[in-house]
Amino acid sequence: MLGHLMLGLAAASAVSANPETPDAVAQILASPRFEQAQVALRKDHDRLVAEIIRLTEIPSPTFGEAERAKAYAEMMRTSGIADVGLDAIGNVVGIRRGRDPALPPLIVAAHLDTVFPDGTPVRVTREGSLLKAPGIGDDARGLAALLALSRAMNASGIVTDRDIYFVGTVGEEGRGNLRGVRHLFDSDPRARTASGFITFDLNGSDRIVTRHVGSRRYRIIFSGPGGHSFDRFGIVNPVVPLARTVTALYAMTVPPDPRTTYSASVISGGTSINTIPATAAVDIDIRSLAPKEIDRIDAGVRLAAQTAAREENAARSVAYGSISVRFEEIGERPAGVIDERSGLGAIAFAAGRAFGARPRFDAVSTDANLPVSLGIPAIAIGTGGRGGGEHSLEEFIDVEIEESLRGLNAGLVTVIAAASKGGGAPVR
Numbered sequence: 001m002l003g004h005l006m007l008g009l010a011a012a013s014a015v016s017a018n019p020e021t022p023d024a025v026a027q028i029l030a031s032p033r034f035e036q037a038q039v040a041l042r043k044d045h046d047r048l049v050a051e052i053i054r055l056t057e058i059p060s061p062t063f064g065e066a067e068r069a070k071a072y073a074e075m076m077r078t079s080g081i082a083d084v085g086l087d088a089i090g091n092v093v094g095i096r097r098g099r100d101p102a103l104p105p106l107i108v109a110a111h112l113d114t115v116f117p118d119g120t121p122v123r124v125t126r127e128g129s130l131l132k133a134p135g136i137g138d139d140a141r142g143l144a145a146l147l148a149l150s151r152a153m154n155a156s157g158i159v160t161d162r163d164i165y166f167v168g169t170v171g172e173e174g175r176g177n178l179r180g181v182r183h184l185f186d187s188d189p190r191a192r193t194a195s196g197f198i199t200f201d202l203n204g205s206d207r208i209v210t211r212h213v214g215s216r217r218y219r220i221i222f223s224g225p226g227g228h229s230f231d232r233f234g235i236v237n238p239v240v241p242l243a244r245t246v247t248a249l250y251a252m253t254v255p256p257d258p259r260t261t262y263s264a265s266v267i268s269g270g271t272s273i274n275t276i277p278a279t280a281a282v283d284i285d286i287r288s289l290a291p292k293e294i295d296r297i298d299a300g301v302r303l304a305a306q307t308a309a310r311e312e313n314a315a316r317s318v319a320y321g322s323i324s325v326r327f328e329e330i331g332e333r334p335a336g337v338i339d340e341r342s343g344l345g346a347i348a349f350a351a352g353r354a355f356g357a358r359p360r361f362d363a364v365s366t367d368a369n370l371p372v373s374l375g376i377p378a379i380a381i382g383t384g385g386r387g388g389g390e391h392s393l394e395e396f397i398d399v400e401i402e403e404s405l406r407g408l409n410a411g412l413v414t415v416i417a418a419a420s421k422g423g424g425a426p427v428r
C-alpha cells in the first residue's frame with residue numbers, strides 16, 4: 001500500500017503538471033444535485049462568514065481548545081452532522097452517513113487551535129470584504145468551510161457512498177505536534193481504515209498539498225558547573241560547545257530536491273555578565289520531504305553536539321565538573337508524498353481546474369502528514385478566498401463571495417468524489 005502511494009520525490013515533482021480528470025469528478029460536475037449544492041453554498045455564504053467570525057472570537061491556543069471545541073460541536077450538530085462528540089483528547093468528531101457503512105470512511109478535517117497565546121485580542125474587525133483577526137484564516141475559515149459543505153450536501157440531498165468523518169482537531173500547531181490527529185488514528189480503529197484524509201488548512205483555491213514536509217524539533221541542553229567568571233576563569237563553559245554545534249550544523253549541506261532545511265532557532269542560557277553559565281541551550285528545527293534527509297541531518301547534529309562537549313571537557317578544566325549534553329524532544333512530524341497522477345491529488349486538481357482556479361501541487365506541513373505516514377492518502381487544500389498574514393497579528397481573509405465560492409465548490413467536489421466508492425484511494 002505504502003509503495004503504491006509514496007512516489008519517489010523526483011517522480012512526484014516531474015509529473016505534477018496536469019493529471020487527467022477522474023471520472024468521479026466529471027460525473028459530479030454534471031449532476032443536477034451538485035448544481036443544487038452550488039446554489040445552496042451561495043445562499044448560505046453569509047452564515048459561513050458569521051460562523052468564521054464566531055469561531056475566531058473564541059480564543060483557542062494549542063492545549064487550550066476546549067471552549068472552541070464545545071461551540072464547534074454544537075455548530076456541527078446544527079449543520080446536520082450526526083453522532084457529534086468530543087474524543088478523549090478533545091477533538092470534535094461527527095459523521096455524515098453514506099450509502100455503504102461497510103466501506104472505509106473518508107475523513108475531512110480542519111484544526112481548532114491557533115498559535116496565539118491566551119490573552120491575544122481576537123475580536124474581528126471588518127473593512128468591506130476584508131476581515132482581520134489572529135487565527136481567522138488559520139484555521140477558523142477551514143472549520144467553518146466543513147460546516148458549509150455539510151449543509152450544502154444536505155440541502156441538495158447528496159448521499160455519498162462512504163461515510164464522512166468531520167473532525168475539528170486539536171494540537172495541529174507548533175508544540176501541539178499533531179496530537180489531535182495522532183490520537184484520532186491511534187484510538188479509532190475505523191479511522192485507521194480510512195480511504196483518504198482531506199484537511200482544509202490553506203487560504204485560496206490553487207494550492208494542493210501532496211508533499212508533506214516532515215520535521216524533527218528538539219532542544220540541545222549543555223550543562224556544566226558554572227561559576228564566577230574571574231575566580232573560575234579556565235573552567236569548561238557550555239556556551240562553547242553550543243556555538244561549535246551550531247557552526248557544525250551550518251556547515252552541513254542539503255539537497256535542493258527533496259527540499260531540506262535546518263535552523264538553530266531559540267537559544268537560551270546564562271545568568272549574569274560576570275558568571276560562567278551552568279547551562280546553554282539551542283532549539284533545532286529540521287525539515288524535509290524525505291525522512292532519510294531528516295535522519296541524516298539529525299544524526300550529524302547529535303554527533304556534533306557530543307563531540308563538542310567532549311572536546312570542551314578536554315580543552316578546559318573540569319575541576320568543578322564537566323560538560324554534559326542532553327536532547328529534549330519538542331516535536332516530530334512524519335514526511336511523505338502522495339501520487340499526483342491519480343487518487344486525491346488528481347481529484348483536487350481537476351476540481352480546482354473546473355472552477356477556474358490555477359491548481360498546483362505544493363509542499364507544506366499540516367495534519368495530513370500523519371495519515372500519510374500510516375499509508376492513508378492525504379491532502380491539504382484551501383477554503384477559497386484570499387487571505388494572508390498567518391501566524392501574525394496582522395492576519396486577514398477576504399470573504400468576497402466569488403473567490404470564496406471558487407474554493408468551496410472545488411472543495412465540495414473533492415470531498416464528494418473522494419467519498420465515492422472509487423474515489424480517492426487506490427484500490428486496496
Ligand SMILES: [Zn+2]
Binds near residue numbers: 138
Ligand atoms: Zn493551519
